[in-house]
Amino acid sequence: MAQEVLLEAKGVTKRFGGLTAVNKVDFVIYKGMIAGLIGPNGAGKTTFFNNMTGLYTPTEGDFIFNGKPITGLKPHIIQDRGISRTFQNIRLFGQLSALENVLVGMHTRLNGTVFEAFFRPKRVIHEEKRAREKALDLLDFVGLGRDSAEMAARNLPYGFQRRLEIARALASDPKLLLLDEPTAGMNPQEKKELTELVDHLRKELGVTVLLIEHDMKVVMGISDRVSVLDHGEKIAEGLPKVVQANPKVIEAYLGTGAAAEGA
Amino acid sequence: MKQKLLNNTEAIAIGFMAVLALVTGGWNTIVCAVIAGLLIGLSANQNRDGIIRAGVLGAIASIITAIMGYIFNSWVSTLPGVDNQAPDHLTAYPLILAVVIGTITSLVVAWIHSIHEEARRKQAFLIFMVVCAVIFPFFDQCPTLAWNGPISIANPTVGCTTSKALLWVNAVIVTMIFALQALGLNIVAGYAGLLDLGYVAFFAIGAYTMGFLNSDHLVAQDTFLKTQFGFWLVVWGSAAAAAFFGLLLGAPTLPLRGDYLAIVTLGFGEIIPIAAKNLAEVRIFEPISLFINQLFSKADAQSLDRMQNAEAFLKNTLCLIGCDPTRPFDFTAGTKGISPISPPVFGNILGIPKIYAFVNGDYIPWYFLALVLLAGSAFFIFRLRDSRVGRAWVSMREDELAANAMGIDIVRTKLLAFIIGAMFSGFAGAFYASYVSFIEPGSFAFDISVTVLAMVILGGTGNITGVILGAFITRVVDLVVLERLKQLINGITEKVFFSGIDNPALVQFVQSIADATAYKVMLFGLILVVMMKVRPQGLIPAETAAQKRKA
Numbered sequence: 001m002a003q004e005v006l007l008e009a010k011g012v013t014k015r016f017g018g019l020t021a022v023n024k025v026d027f028v029i030y031k032g033m034i035a036g037l038i039g040p041n042g043a044g045k046t047t048f049f050n051n052m053t054g055l056y057t058p059t060e061g062d063f064i065f066n067g068k069p070i071t072g073l074k075p076h077i078i079q080d081r082g083i084s085r086t087f088q089n090i091r092l093f094g095q096l097s098a099l100e101n102v103l104v105g106m107h108t109r110l111n112g113t114v115f116e117a118f119f120r121p122k123r124v125i126h127e128e129k130r131a132r133e134k135a136l137d138l139l140d141f142v143g144l145g146r147d148s149a150e151m152a153a154r155n156l157p158y159g160f161q162r163r164l165e166i167a168r169a170l171a172s173d174p175k176l177l178l179l180d181e182p183t184a185g186m187n188p189q190e191k192k193e194l195t196e197l198v199d200h201l202r203k204e205l206g207v208t209v210l211l212i213e214h215d216m217k218v219v220m221g222i223s224d225r226v227s228v229l230d231h232g233e234k235i236a237e238g239l240p241k242v243v244q245a246n247p248k249v250i251e252a253y254l255g256t257g258a259a260a261e262g263a
Numbered sequence: 264m265k266q267k268l269l270n271n272t273e274a275i276a277i278g279f280m281a282v283l284a285l286v287t288g289g290w291n292t293i294v295c296a297v298i299a300g301l302l303i304g305l306s307a308n309q310n311r312d313g314i315i316r317a318g319v320l321g322a323i324a325s326i327i328t329a330i331m332g333y334i335f336n337s338w339v340s341t342l343p344g345v346d347n348q349a350p351d352h353l354t355a356y357p358l359i360l361a362v363v364i365g366t367i368t369s370l371v372v373a374w375i376h377s378i379h380e381e382a383r384r385k386q387a388f389l390i391f392m393v394v395c396a397v398i399f400p401f402f403d404q405c406p407t408l409a410w411n412g413p414i415s416i417a418n419p420t421v422g423c424t425t426s427k428a429l430l431w432v433n434a435v436i437v438t439m440i441f442a443l444q445a446l447g448l449n450i451v452a453g454y455a456g457l458l459d460l461g462y463v464a465f466f467a468i469g470a471y472t473m474g475f476l477n478s479d480h481l482v483a484q485d486t487f488l489k490t491q492f493g494f495w496l497v498v499w500g501s502a503a504a505a506a507f508f509g510l511l512l513g514a515p516t517l518p519l520r521g522d523y524l525a526i527v528t529l530g531f532g533e534i535i536p537i538a539a540k541n542l543a544e545v546r547i548f549e550p551i552s553l554f555i556n557q558l559f560s561k562a563d564a565q566s567l568d569r570m571q572n573a574e575a576f577l578k579n580t581l582c583l584i585g586c587d588p589t590r591p592f593d594f595t596a597g598t599k600g601i602s603p604i605s606p607p608v609f610g611n612i613l614g615i616p617k618i619y620a621f622v623n624g625d626y627i628p629w630y631f632l633a634l635v636l637l638a639g640s641a642f643f644i645f646r647l648r649d650s651r652v653g654r655a656w657v658s659m660r661e662d663e664l665a666a667n668a669m670g671i672d673i674v675r676t677k678l679l680a681f682i683i684g685a686m687f688s689g690f691a692g693a694f695y696a697s698y699v700s701f702i703e704p705g706s707f708a709f710d711i712s713v714t715v716l717a718m719v720i721l722g723g724t725g726n727i728t729g730v731i732l733g734a735f736i737t738r739v740v741d742l743v744v745l746e747r748l749k750q751l752i753n754g755i756t757e758k759v760f761f762s763g764i765d766n767p768a769l770v771q772f773v774q775s776i777a778d779a780t781a782y783k784v785m786l787f788g789l790i791l792v793v794m795m796k797v798r799p800q801g802l803i804p805a806e807t808a809a810q811k812r813k814a
Binding site: 074080087091096100103105107108110118120172 | 643646647649650651652653654655657658661662664665666667668669670671672673679683
């Protein structure tokens with residue numbers, strides 16, 4: 001594939017004391033693709049994510065985003081550069097309305113200062129108005145509808161909360177969207193709908209997506225390329241179908257016995 | 264519910280106002296009736312039935328308060344130790360007026376409440392509150408009106424000795440100062456979720472800035488300050504000084520989390536009053552002069568000459584804040600306190616002649632100044648909440664990690680909240696200093712921090728209306744009701760229970776036990792505990808959009 005590289009991880013290692021959560025992971029995401037990152041529980045997927053978004057600083061290794069290193073930058077700066085994320089356990093701003101949640105996601109793209117908040121010059125009024133319209137469009141896009149816009153985020157049903165998180169992450173027009181187990185805790189029907197949404201994201205907004213998933217089916221369906229982590233190490237990478245058949249992967253997921261049986 | 268004659272809120276409202284009317288008496292019956300009418304109107308149903316019912320209930324409540332007021336006037340005020348209202352007040356006229364006004368209030372409020380469109384309802388309510396606030400001080404006192412018959416402006420001062428007739432206005436002005444602080448703390452604790460236990464420090468800094476720059480304290484000493492700057496200029500200086508100290512304290516401490524911040528601010532709140540207490544004898548020049556002497560101790564002619572030159576140079580540059588070598592420089596006046604601090608003056612600057620000067624003790628202008636200040640601040644904070652900055656604050660309170668991941672610079676945003684919060688406290692402090700015209704370190708004790716925090720919690724964290732309401736309830740109960748209750752209890756014990764017993768020691772003992780003001784802190788703590796148990800989100804919780812839509 002002669003595509004542009006959007007994000008590159010070079011030998012990323014993260015140690016917590018004696019525990020090596022992520023071990024020398026190399027990783028490349030090309031523009032416009034949906035990349036999947038899978039692995040069993042505790043494989044280090046979320047740790048890898050957190051290193052990328054600045055919540056942790058990698059012990060070794062570098063992340064290069066859009067040609068510039070982003071290793072060790074603060075989360076808000078990385079977000080400003082164009083990497084936006086959702087969380088495995090939903091972390092919405094519960095008391096704020098759905099609309100306000102999306103507006104907070106737009107924080108880095110708005111310019112209103114304290115004084116402008118008080119005097120409300122025309123520029124800020126316009127900015128707010130446009131931001132609100134855009135937020136409503138985003139809510140529409142992820143399937144929340146305008147009726148839910150004024151609801152407090154914590155009162156939304158579970159599926160909507162997941163979708164709202166995606167809308168919030170999209171609000172800053174990210175170049176790369178990181179989804180951390182977006183279908184966790186959903187039934188098959190909901191999973192299918194959310195998978196479709198992710199597919200829409202790429203097609204209609206042109207966002208590059210990195211998807212962490214525990215559930216193989218979800219990833220296999222939409223990913224262009226899948227990487228598998230186990231015990232902090234990358235054990236396989238490639239097209240979904242190829243990876244799925246990799247004995248190492250099967251072993252990691254189902255245990256040694258199962259791999260032996262399958263082979 | 265509808266079958267019941269009164270619902271709980273109404274019963275509580277009427278009961279409370281009846282007690283209030285009995286305790287305060289006189290013209291305050293009208294104020295009580297208005298508040299009762301307000302509460303009843305607010306709890307009315309949102310339909311036509313509701314309005315009529317509210318009117319009837321309002322009338323009943325007003326009659327009850329009026330009867331209580333009558334009992335007060337005819338009996339309680341004759342008890343020993345109770346501040347007598349002038350005999351003119353014992354007419355039926357104020358009582359009838361109380362009933363009329365109380366009923367009208369409940370009707371109006373119920374009508375406003377029945378407006379379906381939310382924006383218009385809010386507007387109407389706002390207008391009503393403004394009207395109430397503007398009329399209020401004229402009902403609380405009678406310097407301009409004689410109340411013993413149809414209102415006559417011709418005979419202005421009959422029966423009014425200012426100190427006795429003004430029961431509420433002073434308390435309300437102080438309350439508004441506290442409400443201003445509570446609004447500021449609401450930004451820090453309510454929006455941004457930072458626990459600040461030393462908020463009084465910024466209040467003190469604002470007050471002392473006003474004390475330094477707008478009194479003769481520094482001017483009288485030989486300092487760089489040759490004239491007072493005047494209230495209107497210094498009030499901004501106070502806010503800026505408080506904001507600066509907020510920055511100074513916040514920058515290193517705000518990266519800390521929760522508990523640590525609380526401890527640091529607690530310490531800061533203690534440091535400022537202590538510094539104010541101890542900076543009464545500052546010797547800046549003397550140690551330096553001593554040092555120079557030692558430096559040039561080899562006394563040949565050349566170095567002696569150099570020493571004198573250096574000393575003269577230092578004296579000219581370092582003695583900005585006065586260095587009379589005979590006595591130490593008095594910076595904060597210590598426990599003596601700075602007094603008098605000048606009140607605001609309109610005009611008398613840039614060649615414009617003096618138009619009007621505030622007088623300490625003449626409450627009404629102060630009342631309106633405080634009202635404007637409070638309303639302006641509330642408006643400012645309301646707009647701030649509904650902006651990019653305000654959203655960032657609340658999101659940070661809700662989930663710091665997620666907020667950071669959404670592009671919000673946590674330290675900067677926290678610092679901003681801290682600084683703006685400090686600024687409002689500085690404002691309040693400046694106004695307070697000018698209003699009471701006297702400040703000393705004792706006025707900025709730890710309990711103010713706690714009281715203001717309690718106002719925020721009681722009223723509803725993160726809600727402007729709630730916070731102001733919280734401030735009013737705590738302060739008015741503290742400054743008016745408990746004081747009056749004490750007089751009342753003392754009067755009754757002395758006249759009723761001990762009328763035939765000649766044992767002053769016993770009377771004094773019983774009175775000291777039954778001293779309502781002594782139970783203030785306990786009552787306060789009790790309210791907080793009950794609130795936490797029954798309604799942790801406060802009287803008026805921060806509106807989520809969902810609730811707004813439901814209403």
